Amino acid sequence: MTVDEVDALVGADADYRDAERAFLAAGWTPCGVGDWAFALRSPDGQRAVRISPFDPAGPYVAEIYRQAAHTRQVPRLFVHRRLAGGGDLSVMEWLSAVPEPEAVAFHRAIAERAPEVAEVAEVIRRVHERAQAELPWCGPLDVNPDNVMRTADGRLVIADVFSAAGPELYRTAAEDPQLVVARIPEPERRFMADIPLTSSGPWEPGAQEKLMAGLAAADAAITGS
Structure with missing residues (x-):
């Protein structure tokens, strides 16, 4: 899904409610709700859209996905855009849950900057440091095991690495x-x-x-x- 396709679906002045209605009308289906956002799955099952009514940290997390894309240890991000009223929208590849011990081990590797995750760990550190300087009430890095997920091709990725406090x-x-x-x-x-x-x-x-x-x-x- 491209930026132009999302812009055609969701108008420039759309808020989170407008975005939800547009994706539902296009055949996307609800697939999850968290503290900050809810998610819909694409008709072909290959993508998900995360829609938040209010998410100051959204642009920074999207920047991590962009800068660390080459590591293949973050979700593939197709589109990110802000929504009217402080909302945030991201279209990403579909992700599945992983067993908690595996997720905890992945978090630990990133925290310790193990060689196999050193590049993504450095991107996370750099972007989070900038967010802490720029973003009021920036939260800490989130070590919730639910934030480590698996892609359809088997990769472990880290998502939603931090949010507002x-x-x-x-x-x-x-x-x-x-x-x-x-x-x-x-x-x-x-x-x-x-x-x-x-x-x-x-x-x-x-x-x-x-x-x-x-x-x-x-x-x-x-x-x-």
Whole structure:
């Protein structure tokens, strides 16, 4: 799937809801939900699209996939683009789960920069270091075994290597929304309360509305409206 094909399917001003509707209409089917995003599988089963309502770290993870593509130890990335409101969309090759001991060993090899994974480990280190300098509330490297997966041709790859520091970011948004408003522009956090939180959630009743109301009030205080 090419950039032009995705752009034809999902308009330039599309948000995550528009993207989901477009892929569903094209025959893609739901195949998974996480904390930050949900995934759909292509009709031929060979690709998946990851769609997030709000994911500041998405461009950095996509950059890891691009820079480390030659190692074949990251997923093959066909398309990455931002969505209106701070969302993120990536079309990648289809991946399958691996046994936990195998995933843990792969994570350990990357952490120790073992020779067989030294190149991908260096790309991860370099891009993550830049994200830590540029991205408010950048999270640590994620050693969740679920992030190590297998491609259709048998390769082990590491996916979703880090994200925004979710607990810290959302706690700050609830307790000090002025700080979040000052550091993340409104167009990049419009759907901040729409992430699924499937693993660490669910959202408490009313929490999403309260969080967005606090951010809106902080925005209004700055603009005077």
